[in-house]
Amino acid sequence: EMVSRLVQLDAGEAPSCKPGGCRVDYSLYVITGDKFSRGRPVVEVARAAIAGGATVLQLREKAFTARQLIDAGHQLRRLTREKGVTFIVNDRVDVALAVEADGVHLGQDDLPIGMARRILGPGKIIGISTHSVEQALEAQRQGADYIGVGPVFETHTKDDVQAPVGVDLVRQVASVVSIPKVAIGGIKAYNVEEVIAAGADGVAVITAVVAAEDVSGAARELRSRIEKARRYL
Numbered sequence: 697e698m699v700s701r702l703v704q705l706d707a708g709e710a711p712s713c714k715p716g717g718c719r720v721d722y723s724l725y726v727i728t729g730d731k732f733s734r735g736r737p738v739v740e741v742a743r744a745a746i747a748g749g750a751t752v753l754q755l756r757e758k759a760f761t762a763r764q765l766i767d768a769g770h771q772l773r774r775l776t777r778e779k780g781v782t783f784i785v786n787d788r789v790d791v792a793l794a795v796e797a798d799g800v801h802l803g804q805d806d807l808p809i810g811m812a813r814r815i816l817g818p819g820k821i822i823g824i825s826t827h828s829v830e831q832a833l834e835a836q837r838q839g840a841d842y843i844g845v846g847p848v849f850e851t852h853t854k855d856d857v858q859a860p861v862g863v864d865l866v867r868q869v870a871s872v873v874s875i876p877k878v879a880i881g882g883i884k885a886y887n888v889e890e891v892i893a894a895g896a897d898g899v900a901v902i903t904a905v906v907a908a909e910d911v912s913g914a915a916r917e918l919r920s921r922i923e924k925a926r927r928y929l
């Protein structure tokens with residue numbers, strides 16, 4: 697089974713696996729944000745982000761109807777499958793299943809992880825946003841596959857966002873949580889290296905990539921700084 701899985705990955709298949717875990721590369725996790733994308737279609741922005749080196753793509757469109765989410769989801773699924781990029785849907789377990797996403801990303805007020813797992817089964821990725829060491833540990837205990845940690849820096853991208861937790865929280869969480877940790881919130885090319893140095897397995901961004909005039913260039917710059925920071929770990 698392991699061998700066939702490796703063959704699938706080599707063939708450019710997006711990794712959705714487990715139990716036993718699967719190697720997802722969380723390095724540059726780009727989240728869609730249609731209202732920040734200068735009128736460019738979600739799938740075109742995603743294509744450019746992937747060309748620049750995004751390793752995970754999340755569909756997160758709070759203002760989309762279910763139909764719009766399904767439509768965008770199908771397009772992003774086709775694209776990410778072709779490129780071997782992991783595809784995650786925000787909040788909506790139903791949409792994630794319907795478009796055959798690799799997994800779902802939940803907030804603290806969404807379905808509990810155990811319930812999402814019952815619906816999705818063992819083969820899907822479940823991530824959850826955390827904002828403290830306690831939440832991070834609880835997410836790991838509940839069986840999350842990865843956690844978001846943030847907002848690291850000030851951001852106005854999210855409506856109900858809380859005060860920045862700082863790079864220090866990334867460092868603290870990294871010292872006690874073993875599942876992958878993706879830092880989020882106000883991360884840009886100029887501050888990404890300190891976030892990786894603090895122990896994040898990757899960074900999630902919206903505006904740094906989707907609002908950039910040159911989307912693929914912005915992604916490429918982030919990727920290059922992430923790889924540079926890792927050489928000093």
Ligand code: 3NM
Pocket residue numbers: 825826844845846847848850851852853854857880881882883900901902903904
């Ligand atoms: N979640 P930007 S911060 C969607 O802290 C989201 O959980 C956060 O957007 C959290 O990269 C955030 O433009 C917004 O700051 C990220």
